[in-house]
Amino acid sequence: MNSKKSDFVKFEQVDKSYDGKELVVKGLDLDIAEGEFLTLLGPSGSGKTTTLMMLAGFETPTNGEIYFDGRPINNIPPHKRGIGMVFQNYALFPHLSVYENLAFPLKVRKVDKSEIEERINKTLKMVSLTGFENRMPAQLSGGQQQRVAVARALVFDPKLVLMDEPLGALDKNLRESMQYELKHIHESLGVTVVYVTHDQGEALTMSNRIAVFNDGKVQQLSGPNELYETPVNSFVASFIGENNTFTGTVKEIASGSAKIETDSGETIVANPIAVSSSGEKSRISLRPERVSIDPNEQLENKFTSEIREIIYHGDHTRVRVNLLGNDDFILKVPNASSDLKLNVGDKLDLGWSSHDCRALDY
Amino acid sequence: MTAEIRTSDGELLSVKLKKVERRRRTTAFLLAAPLLFFIVFAYVIPIFQMLGRSIDNAEMNSFLTETHEVMQTWDGSEMPGEDVTSTFYYELKTAVENKYHGKIATRLNYEKGGFTSLIKKTSRKLKNFDENANFLDQFIDVHKKWGDIEYWQALKRGTDAYHFRKYLTTFDYEQKFDGSIERIPEKLRINVTLWLRTIFVAVGVTFCCFILAYPISHLLSVLPTRYSNLLMICVLLPFWTSLLVRTSSWMVLLQKQGVLNDTLVSLGFVADESRLELMYNMTGTFIAMTQILLPFMVLPLYSVMKTISPSLMRAATSMGATPFHAFRKIYFPLTYAGISAGSILVFVLAIGYYITPALVGGAKGILISNRIAYHMQQSLDWSLATAMATVLLIAVLVVYWLYNKIVGIDNMRLG
Numbered sequence: 110m111n112s113k114k115s116d117f118v119k120f121e122q123v124d125k126s127y128d129g130k131e132l133v134v135k136g137l138d139l140d141i142a143e144g145e146f147l148t149l150l151g152p153s154g155s156g157k158t159t160t161l162m163m164l165a166g167f168e169t170p171t172n173g174e175i176y177f178d179g180r181p182i183n184n185i186p187p188h189k190r191g192i193g194m195v196f197q198n199y200a201l202f203p204h205l206s207v208y209e210n211l212a213f214p215l216k217v218r219k220v221d222k223s224e225i226e227e228r229i230n231k232t233l234k235m236v237s238l239t240g241f242e243n244r245m246p247a248q249l250s251g252g253q254q255q256r257v258a259v260a261r262a263l264v265f266d267p268k269l270v271l272m273d274e275p276l277g278a279l280d281k282n283l284r285e286s287m288q289y290e291l292k293h294i295h296e297s298l299g300v301t302v303v304y305v306t307h308d309q310g311e312a313l314t315m316s317n318r319i320a321v322f323n324d325g326k327v328q329q330l331s332g333p334n335e336l337y338e339t340p341v342n343s344f345v346a347s348f349i350g351e352n353n354t355f356t357g358t359v360k361e362i363a364s365g366s367a368k369i370e371t372d373s374g375e376t377i378v379a380n381p382i383a384v385s386s387s388g389e390k391s392r393i394s395l396r397p398e399r400v401s402i403d404p405n406e407q408l409e410n411k412f413t414s415e416i417r418e419i420i421y422h423g424d425h426t427r428v429r430v431n432l433l434g435n436d437d438f439i440l441k442v443p444n445a446s447s448d449l450k451l452n453v454g455d456k457l458d459l460g461w462s463s464h465d466c467r468a469l470d471y
Numbered sequence: 472m473t474a475e476i477r478t479s480d481g482e483l484l485s486v487k488l489k490k491v492e493r494r495r496r497t498t499a500f501l502l503a504a505p506l507l508f509f510i511v512f513a514y515v516i517p518i519f520q521m522l523g524r525s526i527d528n529a530e531m532n533s534f535l536t537e538t539h540e541v542m543q544t545w546d547g548s549e550m551p552g553e554d555v556t557s558t559f560y561y562e563l564k565t566a567v568e569n570k571y572h573g574k575i576a577t578r579l580n581y582e583k584g585g586f587t588s589l590i591k592k593t594s595r596k597l598k599n600f601d602e603n604a605n606f607l608d609q610f611i612d613v614h615k616k617w618g619d620i621e622y623w624q625a626l627k628r629g630t631d632a633y634h635f636r637k638y639l640t641t642f643d644y645e646q647k648f649d650g651s652i653e654r655i656p657e658k659l660r661i662n663v664t665l666w667l668r669t670i671f672v673a674v675g676v677t678f679c680c681f682i683l684a685y686p687i688s689h690l691l692s693v694l695p696t697r698y699s700n701l702l703m704i705c706v707l708l709p710f711w712t713s714l715l716v717r718t719s720s721w722m723v724l725l726q727k728q729g730v731l732n733d734t735l736v737s738l739g740f741v742a743d744e745s746r747l748e749l750m751y752n753m754t755g756t757f758i759a760m761t762q763i764l765l766p767f768m769v770l771p772l773y774s775v776m777k778t779i780s781p782s783l784m785r786a787a788t789s790m791g792a793t794p795f796h797a798f799r800k801i802y803f804p805l806t807y808a809g810i811s812a813g814s815i816l817v818f819v820l821a822i823g824y825y826i827t828p829a830l831v832g833g834a835k836g837i838l839i840s841n842r843i844a845y846h847m848q849q850s851l852d853w854s855l856a857t858a859m860a861t862v863l864l865i866a867v868l869v870v871y872w873l874y875n876k877i878v879g880i881d882n883m884r885l886g
Contacts, residue, residue: 167785188788188797200786204804213800214790265790 116176117143117301118164118269123173125159133159135325137173141303143268146295148304148312151322152348160322161271161305166190178268193262193270197277199254201246207233207257208242214265232264235294252283259291263298272304276311288314309349313337321345342383343469346394353400353438355393356471359384366409367468369393373434378409378463383470390471395461397427397441404460411460414438416453430457518864525637525858531578532632534571535562539630547624547648556606559626560597567594581852583625589616624648637858642666662842662859669839672756672828673821679761680768680817681810688772688809693781703773710766718830721759725749725831751833759827764820768813775809811878819867839863 118141125134134156141147149157162168164175166187174181182190193214202210208229215225233239236256246254255275262270272291276284292315295302306312312319313333321328321336321344329336329345340346347354357371359381367381369391377393384391404411414430425441428451432438440459442451451457476484532539538559545551566572576590596613600606610617617623625648628634636646643660646652654660687706691699709717724730727746735741749755779802787797825840832838839859846856 165785165789186788187785188791188793190789191791192789194786194789196782196786198780198782200780200782202783202787202801213787213792217791217796261786261790271789 113143114178115142116140117145117178118303119176120160120164121174121176123160123163123170123175125156125163125168126171132171132325134163134170137325137327139320139327139330141301143301144299146292146302146304146315146317148306148316148319149322150306150309150312150319150348152307155322156325157305157307157320157322158273161273161303164269164303165192165194165271191265191267191269193265193267195258195262195270195272195275197274199246199258199275199278201254201257201261203246205245206242207238207244207246207249210246210257211261211264214261218265228264232260235263235297236260236290251279252287255279255287256290259294263294263300267300269301269303272302274306275304276306276308284311285314291315313349321348323348339382340394340467340469343392343394343471346467346469351397351439351441353395353397353432353435355395355433355435357391357393359387359389359391359468362387366463367391369468371433375412375433377433377466379466379468380464382467384468391468392471393466393468395466397439399465400440400459400461402440402442403458408460409463410466411458414457414459416451416455416457419451419453426451428457430459432459521857522861522864525854525861526633526635527854528578528630528634529632531575532630534566534575535559535626535630538562538626542627542630545623545627547620547627550607550618550620551623553606555623556610560600560602560606560610563590563594564597567597577851579625579629581854582629583622585616586622586625589614589622593617621648637854638862640855641859641862662839665837665839665842666862668753669822672753672760672824672838673818675757676760676764676821677768677814677818679757680765681814683761684765684768684772684813685806685810688769688776691769691773692776692779706766706769709762714763714826717763718759718827721755721762721827722750722831725755725758750831752835753832754836755831755833756828756836756838759831760821760824763827764817767816767820771812771816772806772809775806775812779805807878811874815870815874818870822867823863 118139120137120139123134123137124132126132137156137160139160149160151157159168163170164177166182166185170183174183176182177190177192202213205213211229211232212225215228220228229242230239233241236259238253238256238260241249241253241257246257249257255278258275259272262272275291276287279287288311291302295315304312304315313336316333318330318332319336320330323344329341331339336345337350340349343354346352355369355371355377357369357377359367360370360376361368362381362384365380367379367384369377369379371377371393379391379393401408412432414432416428416430417436418429420427420429423444425443428440428442429436430438430440440457478484478487538555541555541558542551545555563572563575566575572590572594576587579586579590593610593613600609607617628636628648639645639652640655641662643655643663644652645655687702691702691706694702722729726732727748727750729749731749732741732746736743736746741747749758783801783805784794784797787801788794792800823840824838825844828836828838829841829844832841840863843856843859843863846852846859
């Protein structure tokens with residue numbers, strides 16, 4: 110077996126426009142490695158589904174080229190690409206039983222009967238649906254239909270499987286267990302998966318790498334923890350996870366630290382990520398869990414806030430405070446520290462390290 | 472044994488539930504009542520009356536009750552005896568006095584031609600009869616046809632309270648006076664031809680509608696709303712025009728000096744002297760009926776196709792099926808419900824179609840419905856007309872039955 114290719118799928122300067130007026134995807138360059146679980150994450154209308162449809166062959170790029178396993182595929186129709194796909198609404202054939210649904214891609218490939226049976230049994234076992242062969246799709250629950258859809262996309266051993274928000278229609282608990290299941294299936298088969306979702310939790314749980322889409326462009330392409338910990342711009346910072354922001358102007362900048370005067374007049378010491386010179390406007394991003402309450406240690410940033418609202422969340426309590434003119438500053442207080450007496454209107458001392466607070470583009 | 476469940480005020484649960492539900496049921500019934508009333512009085516009762524008419528001969532039987540009774544002992548092998556002829560004389564005399572002998576003449580004429588003039592002449596001469604002489608001889612003196620035993624046999628048969636001979640006529644058979652059933656002479660046979668033609672046209676029109684409607688319906692179901700609305704109006708526009716106007720406009724288009732022939736001649740496809748015969752034959756009936764019935768196929772197909780998610784075809788192609796294979800294995804089977812609903816609708820409408828074949832069909836393009844109308848309006852043989860209508864009704868019911876067996880009525884979707 111060859112070593113895994115890092116550019117198993119390659120988008121090269123791909124543009125896509127539907128109406129000739131607006132670009133839905135703008136100059137997309139994206140390499141997907143063999144065996145990878147890559148998620149395209151973004152709000153609706155960000156171009157992620159269009160990107161997936163171009164890869165599947167249902168949409169043609171307006172400009173640029175897509176390569177799959179080294180071959181340009183712009184002119185290859187979808188049925189010759191050999192790419193498995195799981196659709197948002199499952200797209201199970203309602204008039205065929207589970208068995209016939211799974212047999213469809215194999216029959217098309219003229220696989221002989223005994224092997225069809227063997228492969229279907231194996232695949233159904235993988236998605237824990239053994240014994241459901243003769244059910245019709247309408248007789249299955251949403252989660253079971255979802256598994257059939259996944260099984261059907263995998264049964265013909267495609268090298269690449271595309272998933273278009275496959276868990277969108279499931280309830281929260283089922284969605285979470287399916288996330289783990291898909292992750293395990295991916296790990297055990299080693300198949301390359303390109304997954305589209307607008308749910309960041311899903312993306313963070315399952316992916317090797319995540320491409321955050323906005324406005325037709327990839328904003329950041331990196332692993333889940335990097336994406337969360339070190340967002341490169343304010344869109345990614347606000348889209349992934351919870352985020353407190355201040356806006357201000359850079360006053361002084363040195364390597365690894367910048368002094369930024371907020372709109373309310375205070376100075377915050379921050380980590381300059383997307384600012385390079387003084388006088389620039391910047392949006393400062395700070396994760397709620399990186400803020401210490403009543404800090405003892407030496408921290409560059411120490412301020413006093415006033416509690417506005419306390420929201421009980423079971424495992425933690427969210428506290429909304431007013432800090433430096435920001436009325437929506439959120440704190441997460443673990444409930445283990447419930448000895449902390451919190452009341453609306455109380456003053457609360459807060460502090461954080463300059464490293465954790467990132468000065469991004471405005 | 473399950474314990475009786477009672478509500479908290481001590482009443483039996485089942486009783487209480489009925490009480491509470493009664494009001495709702497009454498309302499529901501009242502809402503449906505006008506429809507039920509309409510169906511019973513405007514549909515079920517007339518149909519049963521019609522069915523009755525096709526075998527009913529009670530009126531004739533009441534005119535000549537005693538003659539009929541006396542004739543039961545006559546075996547018809549030789550001329551009837553005086554008991555028969557005398558009874559017939561007295562009853563005919565009553566008929567003449569009460570002026571219903573004309574009806575008797577018309578009715579008997581269906582049994583055997585020549586009876587009209589025979590009864591009329593006999594009625595005029597009835598007052599000259601000597602009631603003490605031999606009646607048969609006097610009948611023969613008035614008209615020599617009374618010497619032909621077949622007229623007496625026809626009289627016996629024609630006064631039965633009911634009979635099924637009209638159904639034989641419907642299929643070009645007749646019952647001889649000796650009781651044997653034979654096909655009528657070849658040059659008189661018309662009904663079987665019309666039945667076969669009607670079925671052929673109905674099946675053909677259904678098929679043509681299917682072929683034409685399928686692509687239109689598919690286009691309708693996939694186009695964005697603003698275009699599909701426009702196309703839908705184009706499909707429905709003929710619907711909003713009177714049937715008569717549409718048929719007449721087909722006459723303008725199809726006649727020998729019509730638009731279509733003129734165009735073909737001016738383009739040089741057809742020579743002026745050999746203009747196409749598009750009207751007053753089956754071609755005309757076929758073309759006009761297909762156009763008129765097309766919306767009945769489009770609407771059920773469209774309503775079914777609208778529910779088929781486009782992602783099914785995408786899924787099939789992503790699994791390696793060519794677009795044609797995906798269509799044949801996935802899309803087409805999913806439209807069965809629409810195809811069968813549309814087909815049965817068009818077929819049932821086509822099999823009883825009347826105005827269009829009457830106007831553009833000519834002699835070679837008329838259908839069984841036109842023949843029924845002929846017997847209702849021209850020949851006034853209502854029994855035969857209703858017998859034919861009954862056969863038509865049964866044919867349609869058989870189609871429904873087959874449909875239910877094969878497809879299942881639950882699978883029908885009309886919109």
